[in-house]
Amino acid sequence: MLNIHDLERRWLRYKIKHYFPYFIGGTLILLAFAGMMGWFATSAGTSASSQEADNTHKQESMPADHTTMQTDRTILEPSMRFVEAFQKNAPVVQTSSAPVLTPKPAITTLPPPKMLQMPDPAQSHSVASATNPDKSLSINRNESKTDIEELQIRFKETSNANLGLFIAKYHYDRGNYAEAYNYALKTNSINSRIDESWILFSKSLVKLGRTEQAKKTLQLYYQQSNSEAAKALLNSIEHGTFK
Amino acid sequence: MVENSLFAKPRDLFVDVVNAKDYIQIDSVSHMYQSLKNSVEKPLKMILLYGKPGTGKSMLLHKLHYDLSKHQKVFMIGTPIVEEEDFLRVLAQQIFGHSPRDGISLNRFLDIAQALTLPDVPIVLLDEAQLYSSSLMEKIRLISDARAVKFVITLHKTDKEDIIAKEHFQTRIWESFELKNATAEELKVYVQKKLLKANCFDVANMFNDKNMKLITAFTRGNYRETNKLLFALFSLYCWYEENHPAAIKYNALKPKWVEMAAIHTGLIRA
Numbered sequence: 001m002l003n004i005h006d007l008e009r010r011w012l013r014y015k016i017k018h019y020f021p022y023f024i025g026g027t028l029i030l031l032a033f034a035g036m037m038g039w040f041a042t043s044a045g046t047s048a049s050s051q052e053a054d055n056t057h058k059q060e061s062m063p064a065d066h067t068t069m070q071t072d073r074t075i076l077e078p079s080m081r082f083v084e085a086f087q088k089n090a091p092v093v094q095t096s097s098a099p100v101l102t103p104k105p106a107i108t109t110l111p112p113p114k115m116l117q118m119p120d121p122a123q124s125h126s127v128a129s130a131t132n133p134d135k136s137l138s139i140n141r142n143e144s145k146t147d148i149e150e151l152q153i154r155f156k157e158t159s160n161a162n163l164g165l166f167i168a169k170y171h172y173d174r175g176n177y178a179e180a181y182n183y184a185l186k187t188n189s190i191n192s193r194i195d196e197s198w199i200l201f202s203k204s205l206v207k208l209g210r211t212e213q214a215k216k217t218l219q220l221y222y223q224q225s226n227s228e229a230a231k232a233l234l235n236s237i238e239h240g241t242f243k
Numbered sequence: 244m245v246e247n248s249l250f251a252k253p254r255d256l257f258v259d260v261v262n263a264k265d266y267i268q269i270d271s272v273s274h275m276y277q278s279l280k281n282s283v284e285k286p287l288k289m290i291l292l293y294g295k296p297g298t299g300k301s302m303l304l305h306k307l308h309y310d311l312s313k314h315q316k317v318f319m320i321g322t323p324i325v326e327e328e329d330f331l332r333v334l335a336q337q338i339f340g341h342s343p344r345d346g347i348s349l350n351r352f353l354d355i356a357q358a359l360t361l362p363d364v365p366i367v368l369l370d371e372a373q374l375y376s377s378s379l380m381e382k383i384r385l386i387s388d389a390r391a392v393k394f395v396i397t398l399h400k401t402d403k404e405d406i407i408a409k410e411h412f413q414t415r416i417w418e419s420f421e422l423k424n425a426t427a428e429e430l431k432v433y434v435q436k437k438l439l440k441a442n443c444f445d446v447a448n449m450f451n452d453k454n455m456k457l458i459t460a461f462t463r464g465n466y467r468e469t470n471k472l473l474f475a476l477f478s479l480y481c482w483y484e485e486n487h488p489a490a491i492k493y494n495a496l497k498p499k500w501v502e503m504a505a506i507h508t509g510l511i512r513a
Contacts, residue, residue: 002478004486007503014506014513147268151439162444166435169448196448196494 155183161191168200177207195227206237248484253446254477256437259470261301263309267436269429275420276303282418283311283366283395288387293398294422297467300397303422304368307395317366323374330379338365338392349382356391364393372396424464431455433466434473445493454496461505468510476504
């Protein structure tokens with residue numbers, strides 16, 4: 001005898017246990033990221049404050065003696081060359097003679113846009129399809145064919161809507177959209193309240209290139225049934241996202 | 244109990260019992276079955292059917308018995324008879340209709356077999372042959388060598404049983420078939436065919452590729468484990484049907500309930 005409440009409790013425990021490593025991993029990554037951000041912020045803050053302190057020190061010392069100011073200018077030259085050299089290495093050469101010690105040269109040294117490093121979409125697509133061979137796999141089975149033929153005969157005899165839906169699904173999954181359309185149509189005529197059958201019928205219509213008819217069918221069915229699935233399919237067909 | 248329960252019949256379909264009438268044809272297995280049937284027709288002395296537990300060896304053997312017994316003399320020993328004398332006595336009784344009061348020796352058995360020459364070599368199907376002792380297996384080999392009986396035996400595939408197989412059958416004329424666990428696709432065919440055979444069309448529609456992958460992940464394509472899991476799953480559905488029908492989705496299986504059934508059957512530790 002099943003103890004459902006106990007099973008539900010155990011299921012919850014299982015789910016927590018199942019997702020716990022992901023949660024810990026995620027938290028660690030977040031913490032590491034936050035730590036790195038904090039470290040960057042602190043180091044940037046320290047260098048900025050030291051630069052600021054240098055500037056104020058220079059500004060304070062400038063008016064004191066004009067001769068020293070002249071000397072200061074000559075002292076600053078090497079650092080300007082450093083900045084120029086830095087700019088030369090950058091992909092875009094800035095020609096403007098920038099004033100002393102501004103953060104702008106740092107900006108010019110940023111790495112090139114990410115777009116350049118992006119792989120070719122066609123290439124990535126082919127990789128994806130190559131790494132996922134299951135989807136391209138097609139298995140031809142003689143016995144499955146005889147089985148479905150047997151089921152079709154049984155459907156003719158019994159006119160069972162659920163069997164009709166099963167056969168329609170079978171054909172749709174194998175790309176036999178005309179057959180899927182026929183069986184979904186027959187199923188709908190036996191029982192017009194099966195959501196899935198109407199959906200399959202409309203999907204088959206789209207696959208057969210009769211999109212307008214599919215939309216019309218879904219609109220009518222939605223008016224009658226208020227089916228969320230029908231509405232979602234209609235939206236996806238209208239927006240062109242249905243595949 | 245809900246009257247006309249939708250899930251009671253599917254639940255009962257997955258009770259784990261071996262019955263040849265419940266045999267479900269899956270392409271890979273049915274090809275193997277055809278080869279097995281062809282092998283039985285050849286003048287082979289011994290045919291070996293092996294694989295991990297739950298891969299359908301016993302079912303295949305029962306199916307073979309069911310089909311062959313329509314045309315020829317075929318005997319099935321489903322539960323191993325581990326005592327040598329008892330084994331030979333039962334064999335003599337079944338094949339030759341000879342029922343000695345005491346035990347029977349191997350020589351005596353072979354004498355009877357020679358005296359009563361049958362038009363066709365009788366076939367004996369031995370299930371769970373890994374439970375037989377080495378000395379009894381040696382006798383079985385000698386009987387088959389004398390062409391008194393043709394044996395079709397099933398073995399569990401473990402290291403130990405591989406040794407048994409090597410010791411007794413290595414130099415003999417025999418053919419072997421290895422049964423393997425099913426893929427998600429094969430398991431889907433198995434489940435759906437079983438449901439369709441019993442006219443459970445609406446429940447068959449609830450199985451899709453996604454939930455079959457989940458079931459295969461839990462059972463590793465083992466038919467016995469799948470039967471157990473689905474029995475537990477439909478028991479769960481029966482409970483919800485009676486106590487909380489609004490929770491049931493009729494267009495697809497609930498992954499949560501599949502996981503709960505896996506917990507119940509011990510496929511998941513929780």
